Every structure is written in structure tokens, then in C-alpha cells.
Amino acid sequence: MGFLAATGRAFLIFLEATGRLALFTGSALSHCVRPPFYPRQILRQMIDIGYYSLPVVGLTALFTGMVLALQSYSGFSRFQAEGAIATVVVLSITRELGPVLAGLMVAGRIGAAMAAEIGTMRVTEQIDALSTLSTNPHKYLVAPRLIAGLTMVPLLVVVADIIGVFGGFLVGVYRLDFNAASYINRTWEFLQPVDVISGLVKAAIFGFLIALMGCYHGYHSKGGAQGVGAATTNAVVSASIMILVWNYLITGLFFSTK
Amino acid sequence: MTVPKIALKNVYKHFGPKKVLNGIDLEVAKGESLVVIGGSGTGKSVMLKSVLGLLTPDSGSIQVDGVETTRLRSREREKMLHKFGMLFQGAALFDSLTVWENVAFGLIQGAHMPRAQAKEIAVAKLGAVGLGPDVAELSPAELSGGMQKRVGLARAIADEPEIIFFDEPTTGLDPIMADVINELIVQCVKDLGATAVTITHDMASARKIADRIAMIYEGRIIWTGHAHDIDNSGNAYVDQFVHGRADGPIKMQIKAL
Numbered sequence: 001m002g003f004l005a006a007t008g009r010a011f012l013i014f015l016e017a018t019g020r021l022a023l024f025t026g027s028a029l030s031h032c033v034r035p036p037f038y039p040r041q042i043l044r045q046m047i048d049i050g051y052y053s054l055p056v057v058g059l060t061a062l063f064t065g066m067v068l069a070l071q072s073y074s075g076f077s078r079f080q081a082e083g084a085i086a087t088v089v090v091l092s093i094t095r096e097l098g099p100v101l102a103g104l105m106v107a108g109r110i111g112a113a114m115a116a117e118i119g120t121m122r123v124t125e126q127i128d129a130l131s132t133l134s135t136n137p138h139k140y141l142v143a144p145r146l147i148a149g150l151t152m153v154p155l156l157v158v159v160a161d162i163i164g165v166f167g168g169f170l171v172g173v174y175r176l177d178f179n180a181a182s183y184i185n186r187t188w189e190f191l192q193p194v195d196v197i198s199g200l201v202k203a204a205i206f207g208f209l210i211a212l213m214g215c216y217h218g219y220h221s222k223g224g225a226q227g228v229g230a231a232t233t234n235a236v237v238s239a240s241i242m243i244l245v246w247n248y249l250i251t252g253l254f255f256s257t258k
Numbered sequence: 259m260t261v262p263k264i265a266l267k268n269v270y271k272h273f274g275p276k277k278v279l280n281g282i283d284l285e286v287a288k289g290e291s292l293v294v295i296g297g298s299g300t301g302k303s304v305m306l307k308s309v310l311g312l313l314t315p316d317s318g319s320i321q322v323d324g325v326e327t328t329r330l331r332s333r334e335r336e337k338m339l340h341k342f343g344m345l346f347q348g349a350a351l352f353d354s355l356t357v358w359e360n361v362a363f364g365l366i367q368g369a370h371m372p373r374a375q376a377k378e379i380a381v382a383k384l385g386a387v388g389l390g391p392d393v394a395e396l397s398p399a400e401l402s403g404g405m406q407k408r409v410g411l412a413r414a415i416a417d418e419p420e421i422i423f424f425d426e427p428t429t430g431l432d433p434i435m436a437d438v439i440n441e442l443i444v445q446c447v448k449d450l451g452a453t454a455v456t457i458t459h460d461m462a463s464a465r466k467i468a469d470r471i472a473m474i475y476e477g478r479i480i481w482t483g484h485a486h487d488i489d490n491s492g493n494a495y496v497d498q499f500v501h502g503r504a505d506g507p508i509k510m511q512i513k514a515l
Binding site: 038117121124126129130131133134135136140 | 339344348353354
């Protein structure tokens with residue numbers, strides 16, 4: 001009986017959390033499209049997510065592209081398929097590694113910061129203060145972050161795609177002695193619009209999820225510093241897991257062969 | 259019969275097994291300064307937050323100017339909240355904004371006033387609480403606790419509200435700064451002609467601010483009377499609280515529930 005009760009309790013807690021997240025998402029989305037809007041807040045979040053994440057996303061993409069070229073070479077040379085390296089690099093980066101790695105890096109950087117900031121605002125009554133100043137916290141705090149996440153992460157991924165492919169080019173040309181022109185040719189040859197578009201759709205959804213998890217966990221944090229710490233951890237972990245799960249689902253939607 | 263500015267009738271609120279508000283009945287007349295005293299955990303803050311709609315009571319009625327507020331939709335509530343100003347216990351200043359932006363927040367976001375005009379008013383309000391214009395450009399983190407409380411007070415009065423709530427306004431301040439804040443509260447409330455509700459366990463503060471005092475205990479109002487009657491209340495609970503005695507009908511809860 002004890003086991004059944006514990007299982008039931010865990011399931012009820014899960015259902016409650018799912019319901020609360022669904023209500024939070026619905027409310028936040030409705031505030032994204034209903035005035036008043038807070039352009040200063042949206043701009044601030046866009047700069048924070050888009051501009052200040054550039055170095056970390058750029059570095060991640062550069063080294064991922066470089067290592068991808070090296071690994072593909074060492075693997076493909078076993079059956080004389082070195083010519084496919086440029087194609088493998090560009091497809092891997094645009095379809096998968098660009099959006100997923102950029103998403104994970106932004107989840108670590110931005111998701112954590114959002115949860116910490118909003119969580120601190122919650123425990124120091126700043127969110128209550130917003131309400132008493134006739135300002136809806138969902139509209140002022142959550143909606144700008146969701147809009148910024150949704151729009152900025154795809155832009156970051158465009159940059160990550162370019163830098164990642166450039167990393168592969170650097171290794172291909174300067175370390176593996178490929179001809180630069182033929183490497184670039186190979187890169188373009190098999191690339192289709194859907195490869196890039198699917199990556200950007202993923203990026204938009206990842207950006208939304210990162211902001212949603214950061215805001216949700218921060219907004220519901222309790223207690224003091226420990227509560228904010230837990231909210232930060234939960235935001236990063238849940239955003240990362242959601243990125244991986246949704247990555248599979250979206251890939252299935254775009255590239256399903258059956 | 260005049261309609262009270264704020265009226266709570268039979269308000270209940272519980273969190274899990276803990277009943278925090280246990281049938282609160284309280285009326286605050288227009289222009290009156292009411293101080294609610296009571297120990298920690300007796301439901302003072304929950305009562306204020308229920309009036310503001312930050313918490314929803316389980317049952318009972320809360321009216322502001324005769325209008326029931328417990329079931330207001332969010333837009334109507336935002337409109338209703340224009341009547342209110344609040345000074346939070348920890349000041350609750352927005353640390354991503356400068357001091358003047360904090361003070362002008364309600365004017366810019368709530369009343370959609372141009373920033374330049376709102377800044378002028380913010381600087382004037384900062385002056386009213388004894389802070390110079392040089393403070394306006396600082397960030398809240400650069401201020402002392404007493405200065406933060408003053409900025410919080412300036413923010414609470416910036417929009418010239420009809421009702422002002424003060425949540426433990428002197429907690430964490432030295433006695434001199436506490437008295438300065440008390441005097442500022444009395445002055446600001448008088449200048450605005452506002453209705454004020456203060457919750458505190460600081461008796462010096464209560465005596466200075468209050469026209470009328472109410473005592474809350476175990477989620478109920480157990481005594482109300484004029485501020486000058488507080489020493490002759492004839493209520494053993496009030497006497498014990500006012501004199502800060504360990505012995506008496508109020509037993510301190512040592513263990514958590």
C-alpha cells in the first residue's frame with residue numbers, strides 16, 4: 001500500500017506541475033500578443049540573449065565545426081570518402097549541432113540568469129511590488145523574455161551555422177590540405193533550404209523553451225537563496241532536457257522517411 | 259451611513275493545514291490611519307496581500323470603496339490598484355532600475371506619463387522624503403537600508419494614491435532612522451489626505467502613526483480602539499503584546515507546525 005500511495009502521490013504532483021506549467025504558458029503567450037507592450041524590456045532582453053551570447057555560441061560552433069571535420073576525416077578516410085567531409089560538416093551543423101549546441105549554451109547562460117533574476121525578484125517581493133504598481137508581472141517580466149528568446153536564438157543559430165561551417169573549412173583547408181574552392185563547392189552542393197530552415201525552426205522553439213523554463217522556475221521559486229538556487233538548477237536542467245526531446249520530435253517532423 | 263474605504267468581512271485563508279486568516283472583520287474609514295499590530299505569523303501580511311489581490315482569500319468579502327474586490331478580473335484589479343501605494347518590508351526596489359526610475363515606475367508604466375515629466379515628479383518625491391537629486395541616478399544597491407525605505411516610501415506616494423499600505427516600515431532600522439521614517443509616513447499621509455494601513459510589531463511606530471489600532475491574533479482581530487486607549491485596552495492579549503511580556507495568554511510557538 002505504501003508503494004502505491006507514494007506512486008500515486010508522485011503522479012499527482014506531476015499532474016499538478018504539468019497543469020501549472022500549461023496555465024503559465026497560456027497566460028504568458030496571451031500577454032505576448034496583447035498590449036501594452038514593453039519595448040524597453042524586450043530590447044534589453046534581446047541584447048542580453050542575442051548580443052551577449054554571441055561569444056560563447058560562436059566559440060562553441062567554431063570548435064564543433066573544427067572537430068567535426070577532423071573526426072569525419074579520420075572516419076571517412078577508411079573507405080576513401082574524404083570528399084564528403086564538407087557535406088557532412090554543413091549538414092550536421094545546420095540541421096543538428098548548430099541549434100542544439102547553441103540552445104544548450106544559451107540554456108546555461110540565459111535560462112539560469114532569468115531564473116535567478118526573477119527568483120530573486122519573487123523572494124524580495126519585487127514581483128508583488130510590480131502588481132501593486134498596476135503592472136502585470138507576466139506582461140512586464142515574462143512576455144519580453146519569451147519574445148526575445150523566440151526571435152534571438154534563431155539569429156544566434158544563423159551565426160553559429162556560419163562560424164561552424166567556417167571552422168570545418170579551416171581544418172579542411174589548412175590541416176587536411178583540401179582545395180579551398182572545392183571545399184566551398186562541396187559545402188554548397190548538397191545543402192538544401194530545408195536543412196537550414198529546420199535548424200532555425202528548432203532554434204525558435206528552443207529559445208522559447210529556454211525563456212519559458214527560466215521564467216517559470218524563477219516565478220515559482222520559494223524561500224530565500226536556497227529556493228533561488230534550486231530554481232536556477234531546475235531551469236537549466238528542464239530546458240536542456242526539453243531541448244533534446246523537442247529536437248528529436250522536430251527532426252521527426254521534418255525528415256521523417258515514413 | 260458612510261461607506262468605509264476598506265472593509266473585510268469574515269475573511270478566511272489557509273495554507274495547507276495552517277489557517278492564517280480565521281474570520282477577519284475589519285473596517286478602515288476614509289482618511290484614517292489604522293495600525294494593525296500582532297506577532298510574527300499571525301496573518302498581518304497575508305491580510306494586506308489579500309486586500310491587494312496578491313493572494314485570494316478562501317472565503318469572505320473584501321470591499322474597497324464599497325466594491326467587492328475578491329473576484330475582480332485582472333484588468334479591473336489593475337485599475338483598482340491605481341488607488342493603492344505600498345511600502346514593502348524590504349523596500350522591494352527594482353534593482354535593474356535607477357532610484358528615480360523606481361520612484362517613477364507607476365507613473366511611466368501605469369499612468370503612461372512621458373519619462374522626462376515622470377523624472378521631475380520622482381525627484382520632487384525624493385525631496386519630500388529627504389533625499390537629494392544626486393540620489394536619483396544611483397542604483398538601489400548603492401543605498402543604505404534606511405535610504406532604501408525612503409525611496410520605497412517615495413515610490414508608494416509618487417502616484418498620489420488614495421490608500422497607502424505600510425508593511426513593517428521600521429523593521430531592520432536603527433531607532434533614530436525608524437523615527438525619521440515614522441515622521442515621514444505621518445507627514446506624507448497627512449499631505450495626501452490618504453487612508454493608511456500599517457502593519458507592525460513596533461509599538462513606538464504604532465503609537466506615532468496610528469489614529470486607531472487593531473490587534474490581530476491567530477488570524478482574527480481581537481481588539482480595536484483609539485491609539486491613546488492602547489495602554490488601557492482591558493485586553494490581556496493587547497497588554498501582553500504592548501508591554502512585550504513573555505508571560506501571558508499569548509504562548510509563543512517554539513516548534514514549527
